[in-house]
Amino acid sequence: MTSIWWIKRDLRLDDNAALGAASADGPVVPVFVVDPIFLKHSGIPRLQFLFGTLRELDARMGGALVIRVGDPATEIAAVAQAVGAKTVFAHRDFVPYGQSRDIKVAASLQSIGVHFVGADSPYVVDPGTIRKDDGTPVRVFTPFFKRWQQVSWNSSPSYAPQWSNTTSLGVALPEIATTHAVLPGVGQGAARERWNEWSSHGLEEYKEARNMPGVDGTSMMSPYLRFGVVHPRQLITDLPGHSGADVFRSEIAWREFYADVLFHRPDSMWKNLQTKMDILPVDTDAAAQQRFAAWCEARTGYPIVDAGMRQMLAIGWMHNRVRMIVASFLVKDLHVPWQWGARFFMKQLVDGDIASNNHGWQWTAGTGTDASPYFRVFNPFGQSAKFDPTGDYLRYWIPEISDLDNEHIHAPWTLGLLAPTNYPAPLVDHAVEREEALARYKAVSGK
């Protein structure tokens, strides 16, 4: 019996329980639906990565991929009817939009007598699984991580899909101008190559090197994890027994923790997890909008902030340490709502993931779970000098200041009249804005 594998955030052929289950049923029609809502919220780098990955996947399936554009509830049902499938297999989604989309697709299939079977998910441990002994959600990372490590899981048993050739049912992928470099390459082969290459040298030093944006200190697996080109199981199976590997495993668990938090509190997607923070004053007037535009366009005059934003605008990825710095700068130096930054990130980042992104922002803003204490305001030049001491990251992304010495490159304005004229002066005075942020947060926290 022909069945459908509805591809969502699982763009891979191996260790994929949904594909495995479809393969056991008989010939498989692989379908991907380009959802106009995804198109609307995605910037060019993300679309490039997705479409490139789909093309690579299609080649691996001998050209069997059926691409549809439109509402998945309509499109999946139409393909099921056209090929006479009785079952649609897909991984289970846990983010609010994905959950409601799955419900709609299942209902639309049910109305034509087709079963919808959910198998697997983009996580090692499904959100909602880990709970305290009293059954309530775990709201703090460390106890979550302890329990997460105790949950057993298995890779999918092997399978050999027999592809059904029904591509006449699909359309060609939309063409997009390739103006951005795609990092580090699309598809399962590129993901595996990057992982093998990086983990052979990077994992051992990961604990320290992961904070240094100027070195190749992190795996860059996030775009692949975002689209399921790689499943996190595949990365944490067979990790060596050293501290670098332990930290890496815990970072994978942070991704799962944030998915779990969002699962229990879907309202925290765009609202403060800690509702007591709702009264924190934020700036949204015309001046704030101008400052926000300068931040988006990498014109703040703070090199580490502008370098991070340029990195994201150019390649759709930003180093984690720099994500924290630019986010702190937006909410604590410019006093702009975290939601503005989160929305901008979601559009630009190839790895844009609503749970990791919005809870990463909430962590920085002190409104989320495991919140950094309100008095922690990242000092942009202190962070820059500490984590990019030789200025390699700054020099790469901001050639205008590349001639400066290692001391002044973090704060070019300290050169006075000798500061480069083609790089902007600081948008705000960090020392002043830090005090302003502390006063605002202190008033809310009452301490």
Ligand SMILES: Cc1cc2nc3c(=O)[nH]c(=O)nc-3n(C[C@H](O)[C@H](O)[C@H](O)COP(=O)(O)OP(=O)(O)OC[C@H]3O[C@@H](n4cnc5c(N)ncnc54)[C@H](O)[C@@H]3O)c2cc1C
């Ligand atoms: C403001 C802000 C926004 C963020 N937005 C996103 C986002 O949209 N998508 C996203 O995947 N990550 C996001 N992160 C988390 C983190 O910055 C990225 O996962 C990481 O930079 C990806 O690079 P990497 O794959 O080289 O990471 P590595 O250091 O190699 O880590 C391996 C994997 O662990 C996970 N991970 C690592 N750090 C975190 C973290 N702090 N939170 C959650 N998962 C983590 C990721 O899946 C990552 O690919 C955000 C962090 C902040 C502070």
